[in-house]
Amino acid sequence: MAAAQSLAEAGFRVTLFESRPFLGGRASSYPLREGEEGAEVIDNCQHILLRCCSNLLDFYRKLGVEDKIRFYREFYFLEPGGRPSVLSRGRLPRPFHLLGSFCRLPFLPPEAKVKIAEALAGVWKEWGKRKDLDRLTMLEWLRENRQPEEAIRRFWGPVLVSAINENLEDAAAVHGLQVLRLAFLGRASAYEMGVPSVPLGELYDPVALAGGGEVEVKLRSPVERFAVADGKVQWAESRGERWEADYYVSALPVERMEQVLPELGVRTLDWDFSPITGIHLWFDREVTDLPHAALLDRTIQWFFNKGDGRYLMLVVSASRELVELGREEIVELARRELAEFLPESGRAELVKAHVVKEVRATFSPVPGVEARRPAAKTEISNLFLAGDWTRSGWPATMEGAVRSGRLAAEAVCEAAGVSRRFLIPDPI
Ligand SMILES: Cc1cc2nc3c(=O)[nH]c(=O)nc-3n(C[C@H](O)[C@H](O)[C@H](O)COP(=O)(O)OP(=O)(O)OC[C@H]3O[C@@H](n4cnc5c(N)ncnc54)[C@H](O)[C@@H]3O)c2cc1C
Known part of the structure; x- marks a missing residue:
């Protein structure tokens, strides 16, 4: 979508093929009971962003939906038993803007806070200078920086595992x-x-995607293959029809590449994936007035209040231990744990529940993977790659996906002899 939006802006006529009946891919929503009129629409999983996701926010701005993102300055943490902590910015200038509330967090002892502050100073010094950050894991980096177990479990884990969808012992330090x-x-x-x-x-919205330009969206239209000859794509095939274009952008998920574009030699087996499990719970009454919270020391990592405190969405990133469990077991575990943080949820009646296990939620950002992520340009002269797994400069996130689309659009423009820049640099 980001590639299509940018290319339409640059004056290209774009046709977007989407295999599903809706846009959005992994960041999409659908009716809880398919086909039922008026059925409640739920997100595939809670998706959040940070204010530093400049390209994603700019993409939303261009689609006219920026005001549909609600921003929170407070990060809530809950301990078992329900004691809350809040991380929020104070009056000090950056990089000390969070320091005041950080010092007051009750769930960390003062020694751990000192160590965390020292490690953050290390990030400040090392970022952009140290060259081996893709060769060691986040946990190795934290140990190198003498982080106590409590700081790892209660601070670094909750902050980083959901941001990069991988455990600290597996993720490359560069992403963290x-x-x-x-x-x-x-x-x-x-x-x-x-x-x-x-x-x-x-x-x-397809119309907003086109802006004033031309984007034709074809839903339920999987691209089955690209016909490659003489170093060029000659046509793409969808639903038995051939489609010819001057330039082709593939934004397929990495696991579809082998089947649709075998010429590029991207093998699914060469990539590890990390799952995310989302648990939707509807209660008969309000069980919290918090908008969200990170849940410490348990399997469930976050809850998000989806409105009136009765519908909560629980999220577990890098959720390998849940993948083997059945729906009932997951709901049971979620209810049991949630009641430790929100006692009212233990007394309330569960009206309904829905579990989404995304086994291949994102590629696993293990050490060494960064070098394997391909750039937008390929050896096929009129074919370009996008997708959160390509070399976007970000981990697999919505920001990473939009960045990759914009980079692919820049590469198409270059091939067409048009000088255009779409990527917004990170706000450092
Ligand atoms: C459960 C879950 C929670 C997440 N939470 C967050 C979060 O909180 N914040 C965040 O930033 N990111 C989050 N992510 C990651 C984010 O969703 C992805 O990084 C991003 O959506 C990837 O976008 P993409 O366009 O690269 O791939 P996709 O979203 O996978 O899009 C690929 C599209 O290609 C289509 N397609 C597949 N095959 C074909 C074909 N042959 N022809 C035509 N179309 C085809 C698919 O239907 C899909 O629409 C989460 C992901 C999951 C799964």
Whole structure:
């Protein structure tokens, strides 16, 4: 969508093929009971962004939906038993804007806070200078920076695992440090959390995507293959029809590449994936008035209040231990744990529940993977790549996906002899 939007802006005529009946891919929403009129629309999973997601926010602005993202300055943390903590910006200039509330967080002892502050100073010094950050894991980096177990479990884990969808012992340090550098040490507003106030699907509109230009969206239209000959794509095939164009952008998920574009040699088996599990719970009464909270020391990592405190969306990133469990077991575990943080949810009746296990939610950002992510330009002269798994400069996120689309659009423009820049640099 980002590639299409940028190319339409540059005057190209774009045809977008989407295999599903709706736009949005992994960041989409659908009716809870398909086919039922008036059925409740839910997000595939809660998607959040940070104020430092400049390209994503600019993309929303161009679609006219920026006001549908609600930003929060407060990050809530809950301990088992329900004691709340709030991280929020104070009066000090960056990079000290979070320091006041950080010092007051009750769930961390003062020694751990000192160590965390020292490590953050290390991020400030090392980012952009140290060359081996893609070769060591986040946990190795934290140990190198002498972080106590409590700081790892109660601070670094909750902050980083959901941001990069991988455990600290598996994720490359480069991704963790990037998030910390941009979100916590960047502009004072960069850490603010944006939550869509409408179902994700309402953010995408084909007419808005075209702007004043031309984008034709073809839903239920999978591209089955690209015909490659003489180093060029000759046509793309969808639903038995051939489609010819001057330039082709593939924004396929990495696991579809082998099947649709075998010429590029991207093998699914060479990539590891990390799952995310979303648990939707509807109660018969309000169980919280908090908008969201990170839940410490348990399996469930976050809850998001989807409105009136009765419908909560629970999220577990890098959720390998839940993948093997059945729906009932997951709901049972979620209810049991949630009641430790929100006692009212233990007394309330569960009206309904829905579990979404995304086994291949994102590629796993393990050490070494960064070098394997391909750039937008390929060896096929009129074919360009986009998608959160390509070399976007960001982990697999909506910002990463939009960046990749914009980079692909820039590469198409270059091939067409047009000089255009779409990518907004990170706000450092
Ligand atoms: C459960 C979950 C929670 C997440 N939470 C967050 C979050 O909080 N914040 C965040 O920033 N990111 C989050 N992400 C990651 C984010 O959703 C992805 O990084 C982003 O949506 C990837 O976009 P993409 O365009 O690269 O790929 P996709 O969204 O996968 O889009 C690829 C599209 O290609 C279509 N397609 C597939 N095959 C074909 C074909 N042959 N022909 C035509 N079309 C085809 C698919 O239907 C899909 O629409 C989450 C992901 C998941 C799964």
